[in-house]
Amino acid sequence: MRAKTLDGQFKQDFSAERWGTDYAEGSAWQSSFATYHNFKGLIKAHGGAEAFNAKLTELCNQHPHYEVGGYAFEIHEMSEMAAVDFGQVALSNQPSFHLPYLFNYVGKPASTQVLVKQLMTRLFHTGWDGYPGDEDNGSMSGWYLFSSLGFYPVCPGSGEYVIGIPLFDRATIHLANGKTLMITTEGNQPHANFVSAIHLNQLCHDRLFFTHDELMAGANIQFTLGVVPTERQYNEQQTPFSMRVPH
Secondary structure (H helix, E strand, O other): OOOEOOOOOEOOOOOOOEOOOOOOOOOHHHHOOOOOOOHHHHHHHHOOHHHHHHHHHHHHOOOOOOEOHHHOOOOHHHHHHHHOOOOOOOOOOHHHOOHHHHHHHHOOHHHHHHHHHHHHHHHOOOOOOOOOOOOHHHHHHHHHHHHHHOEEOOOOOOOEEEEOOOOOOEEEEEOOOOOEEEEEEEOOOOOOOEEEEEEEOOEEOOOOEEEHHHHHOOEEEEEEEEOOOOOOOOOHHHOOOOOOOOO
């Protein structure tokens, strides 16, 4: 995402690693995927699912370099990104919270699963420095709690939670309406980085999201984890919410 000048021309001398000026607490890497309501449009703009998947992979698999840019000095968000080797994911700050879940939108949930599990287990712990960055108003705890349950609200208001990978063997949520949401995980070992099967109320669940109504009705969700990814094809109805893209 490159900024334009007042006369509508794209700015020259562009660097995707330059922080500040046109980007708040990040660079173009962290700011270019914030189309929460219309990821299909963003995928189309990249040239399709394969190209978008390649861009997300590039985001994760590069060095966490930064240029101080408009800040003119190193701010703590830069230091926090560089302190851990997760490429440009920069989970230490809110603009990146949804990034690990975007592989689901192109039918590549295994990449989301292994990334989310590694982020949860390597960047969070119970020590004094147990968060990878700012705990702004509970946002980072919110990311961790949702992710540890196995799903995350990428687009609030859509009524959907994008599926990741659960962290615990068992979790029970007592909902405000008196119902209970029970989540159990089989094969939950440190080396099991992938979801091989999901059952919702004993029925096979083949969508890459849960709906709010499904969870609030009270449900039993069973995840089965595996040590290698299970390759599947996903149709449009099985991928998470996005606005319709005109042909």
